[in-house]
Amino acid sequence: MNMESKCASESLIIMTELVLPNDTNLFGNLMGGRLMYWMDIAAALSAGKHCNSLVVTASVDNISFESPIKLGNVVHIEAKVTRAFNTSMEVHINVWGEDHTLQYKYKSNEAYYTFVSLDPNRKPRKVPTIIAETTDEISLFEGALRRRQLRLILGGKMKPDDALELKALFGK
Numbered sequence: 491m492n493m494e495s496k497c498a499s500e501s502l503i504i505m506t507e508l509v510l511p512n513d514t515n516l517f518g519n520l521m522g523g524r525l526m527y528w529m530d531i532a533a534a535l536s537a538g539k540h541c542n543s544l545v546v547t548a549s550v551d552n553i554s555f556e557s558p559i560k561l562g563n564v565v566h567i568e569a570k571v572t573r574a575f576n577t578s579m580e581v582h583i584n585v586w587g588e589d590h591t592l593q594y595k596y597k598s599n600e601a602y603y604t605f606v607s608l609d610p611n612r613k614p615r616k617v618p619t620i621i622a623e624t625t626d627e628i629s630l631f632e633g634a635l636r637r638r639q640l641r642l643i644l645g646g647k648m649k650p651d652d653a654l655e656l657k658a659l660f661g662k
Contacts, residue, residue, distance in 0.1 A: 495619045498627045501540040501571040501581075505532040509563050519558035520565065525585065526553060528567055529601060533581040536569035537605035540579055541617040544608045548578060549641055551602040559587035559598050566595075569603075572627070573634035577614035578606045580634045602637060 505528060507513075513524045530547060537545040559565055566586040571579045585598040609615040622631035636655045642648035643656075650656075 495621050496540060497621045497623055498570055498572065498631070499623065501536045501569075503532050503536040503539065503567075503569045505535070505567040505569070507565045507567075509559055509561055509565060511561060514561045517558075518561045520560070520563075520587075522553075522555060525559070525565070525598075526550075528565065529553075529569075529583050529585065530603065532567040532569040533583055533603040534605060536571055536581050537579045537603075537607070540571040540574065540620075541607040541615070543615055544612075545579075545605040546608060548604040548606045549645065550604075551637065551641065553599060553601040555599050557587060557596050557598050559585075560589070562591075564588040564590065565598070570627075571620055572602075572622075572630040573638075574617045574620045575638065577616055578604055579617055579620075580604055580638065582630055604638075604641065 507528055509520045513520055515521050534545055566588060568584045569581050572582045573580050581603045583601045583603060585600065586595050587598045588595045607615045607617045620631060622628045636659060639648060639653040639656050643650055643653055
């Protein structure tokens with residue numbers, strides 16, 4: 491099968507949600523679990539758009555919440571594939587809250603998701619490579635291999651001694 495490369499920008503998904511009472515905790519803030527659910531959907535749409543196939547979530551990196559998103563605010567989730575490996579893709583997510591009343595937008599959090607492309611028999615399928623064009627895309631692309639090696643080590647699928655990109659980062 492001939493695999494083409496695709497530009498990272500082609501995988502961009504921007505998902506917008508309104509924070510309603512059923513989405514909030516007792517403090518009137520968007521619940522973290524609801525946000526992670528929306529992030530997973532946006533990331534899956536981005537990965538699926540890149541590889542033109544069904545995808546499954548393989549991992550989610552650390553999600554830290556910088557700013558709460560309040561009831562009545564708007565959530566903007568930006569998802570884009572940063573790098574494609576053999577059958578997997580790393581997707582970077584940025585989340586922004588927006589207060590329409592006070593007219594300002596603020597960063598809530600970011601994360602990295604990994605997805606695996608599946609063929610019609612639900613077996614892993616090769617994915618197109620990524621062409622990083624902008625400065626941000628190039629930076630995310632270059633860091634993706636280190637992040638992948640760290641995920642594999644933490645998941646018990648790679649020995650630390652085999653993580654050459656990580657070793658190079660620490661000068662060993």
